[in-house]
Amino acid sequence: MKLKPLFLFISIFFCCVKVNADVPRINPDRVKAKAKQSLTFCRQRGYNTRYCILIDMALPSGVKRFVVWDFKKNDTLISGLVSHGCGRNPWSGVWSKDKPAFSNLDGSHCTALGKYEIDGRAGSAWGIHVKYYLTGLEGTNNNALARQIVFHSWEQVAETEVYPNGTPEGWGCPAISNNTMKAVDALLKKQKKHVLLWIYQ
Template sequence: MKPKPIILLALALLCFCSIAIAETPHINLARTKEKAKQALAFAKKRGYNTRYCILIDMSLPSGVKRFMVWDQKGGKIQTSGLVSHGCGRSPWAGEWSKDTPAFSNADGSHCTALGKYRVDGRGYSAWGINVKYFLTGLESTNSNAYARQIVFHSWEKVSETEVYPNGTPEGWGCPAVSNQTMRTVDALLKKQKKKMLMWVYN
């Protein structure tokens, strides 16, 4: 017995909807360019690096590449990768809030804090490739970053490739990237004479 046309239509619609739902979110390039423009103006006022900045778009799920090194001169993303956010009240290293992270500047919150940061000195990290960069929060939303020991580092639990619809394991608020991403960014940071801006936004 042949299936009725209405059944075939319903199956086709179901397949279409499933594909649409499963589509991987991506960086909004127009929005990123606008953020980069604002970051450049901020960097010029502060005397920071005007060639590169780091942008982290927390409006994207943690399983997609939302960490970007933006090349202001070329007007493009030079490097991108996955980046973790804070676990908040949930257990460490899970994927509890992969689509809906909570943000806080409070000490002990284990949340990521939104805002602009200055990427400061390089130091030893117990995580990843054993490299970290201290971060100074430049806004009221992230002013406790240094006191909270929020640093930029790598973490072996962060994948080199996108894992969406799964998420990236969550830490205690540090922006942690994969080991390979950190190697790339570390090599770039070591060459810069002026401090670089990191902007975490939602």
């Protein structure tokens, strides 16, 4: 009879381990490969070669899929949750946490895939009241400025992972949590060259 509590504890422990093991995560090899491609791109274009931002939209929105990559350390410096566009669904809901729609069209309310140049810093009505303009560098995202797609924080984006739930969806901007933005903003303000932001799937 004395073994039952121990057996119960072990069963619960391994059950929890299994659940945690099933949570999707950023693939380290994949993010390193993207970072390597990013560094080549940044060198060719004269962009910042110390940091870049990588967003893996193949992951569900409830897990950390936003990464600030440190080229010098060849490792992740900052990570967090990031929203994607709601598309035809109502704003701020969680409709497409696993399968977002992507579009470059104005009025689509979708996130656009591709490489972006992070441009000027300005005030924002959202989050910590800071935003960065984004210039789309590819045919898949070259309407970013016209669509007013910017990089900002949003109170509805959680500070910790919420999977299997998702992150509330906006109108296509990559929005991160307030605390994550404070760290990223402090870093971006110090950079003299444009930082690359790459949204991929």
